[in-house]
Amino acid sequence: MSKLLDDLTKRAEAAIDKKAPFGEDIDLTKYINPSERYEYVENLETLSAEEKERLMAVGIDTKAEQRSGSFIQHDTTVRHRDSTQEGVEVMGTAEALAKYDWMEEYWWKAVAVDQDKYTAHVQLHQNDGYFIRTLPGVKTTFPLQACLYLKEEQITQNVHNIIIAEEGSELHIITGCTTGPHVKEGIHLGVSEFFIKKGAKVSFTMIHGWNENVAVRPRTGIIIEEDGVFLSNYILLRRAHSLQMYPNAYLNGKNSTARFNSIIAVPEGSHVDGGARTYLRAPGAKAEIISRTISTGGTVISRGHMIGEVPGVKAHMECNGLILSEHGIVAAVPELEGRVADVEMSHEAAVGKIAKEEIEYLMARGLSEDEAKSTIIRGFLDVKIMGLPPHLENAIKKAVETGQQGFM
Amino acid sequence: MLELTDLRVEVSGKEILNGVNLTIDTAQTHILFGPNGAGKTTLLMSIMGFPEYKVTGGQIRFNEEDVTHLPLHERARLGIGMSFQRPPTIKGLKTRQIIELSGHGGADIDEIAGEVNLGYLLDRDVNDGFSGGEIKRSEMAQLIAQQPSFVLLDEPESGVDLENISLLGGAINKLLQKDMKRQRVNSCLIITHTGYILDYVEADVGHILLGGRISCSGNPREMLGHIKESGYEECAICPSC
Numbered sequence: 001m002s003k004l005l006d007d008l009t010k011r012a013e014a015a016i017d018k019k020a021p022f023g024e025d026i027d028l029t030k031y032i033n034p035s036e037r038y039e040y041v042e043n044l045e046t047l048s049a050e051e052k053e054r055l056m057a058v059g060i061d062t063k064a065e066q067r068s069g070s071f072i073q074h075d076t077t078v079r080h081r082d083s084t085q086e087g088v089e090v091m092g093t094a095e096a097l098a099k100y101d102w103m104e105e106y107w108w109k110a111v112a113v114d115q116d117k118y119t120a121h122v123q124l125h126q127n128d129g130y131f132i133r134t135l136p137g138v139k140t141t142f143p144l145q146a147c148l149y150l151k152e153e154q155i156t157q158n159v160h161n162i163i164i165a166e167e168g169s170e171l172h173i174i175t176g177c178t179t180g181p182h183v184k185e186g187i188h189l190g191v192s193e194f195f196i197k198k199g200a201k202v203s204f205t206m207i208h209g210w211n212e213n214v215a216v217r218p219r220t221g222i223i224i225e226e227d228g229v230f231l232s233n234y235i236l237l238r239r240a241h242s243l244q245m246y247p248n249a250y251l252n253g254k255n256s257t258a259r260f261n262s263i264i265a266v267p268e269g270s271h272v273d274g275g276a277r278t279y280l281r282a283p284g285a286k287a288e289i290i291s292r293t294i295s296t297g298g299t300v301i302s303r304g305h306m307i308g309e310v311p312g313v314k315a316h317m318e319c320n321g322l323i324l325s326e327h328g329i330v331a332a333v334p335e336l337e338g339r340v341a342d343v344e345m346s347h348e349a350a351v352g353k354i355a356k357e358e359i360e361y362l363m364a365r366g367l368s369e370d371e372a373k374s375t376i377i378r379g380f381l382d383v384k385i386m387g388l389p390p391h392l393e394n395a396i397k398k399a400v401e402t403g404q405q406g407f408m
Numbered sequence: 409m410l411e412l413t414d415l416r417v418e419v420s421g422k423e424i425l426n427g428v429n430l431t432i433d434t435a436q437t438h439i440l441f442g443p444n445g446a447g448k449t450t451l452l453m454s455i456m457g458f459p460e461y462k463v464t465g466g467q468i469r470f471n472e473e474d475v476t477h478l479p480l481h482e483r484a485r486l487g488i489g490m491s492f493q494r495p496p497t498i499k500g501l502k503t504r505q506i507i508e509l510s511g512h513g514g515a516d517i518d519e520i521a522g523e524v525n526l527g528y529l530l531d532r533d534v535n536d537g538f539s540g541g542e543i544k545r546s547e548m549a550q551l552i553a554q555q556p557s558f559v560l561l562d563e564p565e566s567g568v569d570l571e572n573i574s575l576l577g578g579a580i581n582k583l584l585q586k587d588m589k590r591q592r593v594n595s596c597l598i599i600t601h602t603g604y605i606l607d608y609v610e611a612d613v614g615h616i617l618l619g620g621r622i623s624c625s626g627n628p629r630e631m632l633g634h635i636k637e638s639g640y641e642e643c644a645i646c647p648s649c
């Protein structure tokens with residue numbers, strides 16, 4: 001492993017100034033690497049009231065009643081990790097690296113260490129992250145929850161997550177990323193590598209709740225084997241000063257599936273550049289990207305790039321955006337790339353304000369204009385698009401409703 | 409209950425109605441006939457208060473109150489309700505929810521759905537991919553929940569199969585309190601081409617809209633007979649108008 005690490009470090013050092021193709025270029029030297037450590041807590045209920053409140057807002061249940069395991073990291077410290085189900089492993093990635101020699105088969109295998117300055121920074125200043133794994137055939141009864149929390153002012157949080165669903169297993173993860181209520185500025189760098197083995201299924205629901213001037217650069221890669229399914233749901237309804245991400249899904253196995261759903265609202269001062277890229281590399285592979293974006297004054301770009309490399313694949317993209325304020329910007333940038341003839345790829349995109357006919361239709365039923373608008377927006381943000389099990393759907397619905405009150 | 413005097417309306421800068429006079433009393437049901445493009449839908453939309461239908465002259469009075477310039481939703485709250493010829497689709501909003509909203513939380517959704525055979529559509533998005541007949545039944549369900557005292561129906565039976573017309577007829581009669589003789593207060597203005605609805609709903613007065621105004625009024629069944637026989641062209645030269 002050490003030979004590999006040396007090599008990775010060299011590549012990272014060479015990429016430390018490499019700009020990302022999208023998003024504002026962030027000067028990482030203005031942030032500090034965190035030094036403070038926090039004590040481990042056995043029970044999430046013993047966290048401070050203010051911390052608990054922030055966790056709840058991003059879907060983390062501190063009572064952990066309907067959860068098969070939890071992982072909480074504050075800055076660099078793993079505050080808590082547990083799994084309540086046999087065959088489900090939850091720990092920090094540092095611990096996993098020490099425990100399993102085979103970690104090098106996964107380490108930086110779905111994301112390139114020298115992709116850009118942010119991946120390089122994570123390699124050079126890594127502070128843990130989560131390792132979650134389901135053993136072959138194991139299905140999580142309840143979702144696992146993970147939270148990465150920025151507690152100190154002006155820091156970079158550099159996490160590296162590894163998620164492995166072994167053959168035939170089923171894993172549901174709900175993850176919330178947030179900051180302490182007093183944190184004004186900071187940057188979250190998160191590398192996540194997913195490995196979905198033959199016939200396995202992973203749903204990954206991420207709720208972000210950042211503060212004023214926080215920048216966020218997730219870097220994600222997903223490798224999906226035969227009959228594997230990856231379902232991503234992303235929700236961001238609070239202001240994030242600058243967020244850019246463009247996860248790559250590699251559908252390497254026959255009949256593999258990837259679906260990306262996102263619900264993003266950008267208030268004034270928010271700049272979000274998101275989307276997904278899917279490489280369809282085996283017959284029967286299917287990918288879908290669905291985004292619903294709303295601007296109340298900020299800028300949101302929703303991208304999608306779907307690449308059909310072999311015959312017999314299907315890809316579909318749907319980007320719908322609503323502009324609710326005079327100077328909000330919503331951009332949809334769908335790209336379809338068929339590299340052979342026998343592919344089925346399509347997209348729909350629509351950007352604009354709420355249709356007048358719809359508002360008036362509801363007004364004819366006695367709703368005021370404002371009531372009509374918020375009803376239509378609630379429908380627009382309907383989480384049913386995500387195809388989740390009911391208890392997860394309810395948790396997310398609640399998060400969306402709370403978030404919606406904030407921007408309407 | 410409703411009184412239109414010399415009502416003039418333009419849409420997209422074009423005058424469609426040029427002096428409509430019409431009075432509908434409490435507990436009355438009126439029928440509106442007229443060829444395609446005559447302005448029937450325009451008249452209903454103007455009474456309902458859609459801003460695109462600009463009233464350039466005349467007056468709309470509802471229950472003695474001048475509502476000519478009252479916003480749409482306030483007219484709805486005063487008790488005017490309408491079923492639309494071509495309502496929009498609203499993605500993400502369920503049919504169940506729009507019926508609930510129409511009834512301001514007080515309606516028994518499943519019972520209403522049963523009345524107009526809509527149960528299987530409750531969990532679909534509003535009007536999304538609905539057939540012609542399904543749209544009509546969904547409109548009717550919303551109205552039943554809303555309980556307006558003055559009902560505007562734009563071709564409620566067109567595109568509806570015979571079995572469902574009888575169902576809709578029943579629903580309209582209930583909406584119009586047809587079973588209550590003396591206490592009845594609700595009134596209605598119905599647009600129809602075929603007149604099928606007259607087989608189910610008892611109507612008091614018929615009108616023909618032609619050339620931007622009401623050209624003729626009378627017994628609705630007799631009028632329908634005339635129209636069927638000689639069309640609207642005869643109507644234009646009819647000496648009684």
Ligand SMILES: Nc1ncnc2c1ncn2[C@@H]1O[C@H](COP(=O)(O)OP(=O)(O)OP(=O)(O)O)[C@@H](O)[C@H]1O
Nearest residue numbers: 419420422424442443444445446447448449450451
């Ligand atoms: N938004 C609009 N822009 C331009 N013209 C319009 C608009 N709405 C209605 N019109 C025109 O006004 C006239 C009257 O239309 P309206 O829909 O009221 O007719 P109608 O009597 O209901 O006809 P039908 O029997 O076909 O339903 C038509 O010539 C129509 O094209």
Ligand SMILES: [Mg+2]
Nearest residue numbers: 448449450493
């Ligand atoms: Mg019409």
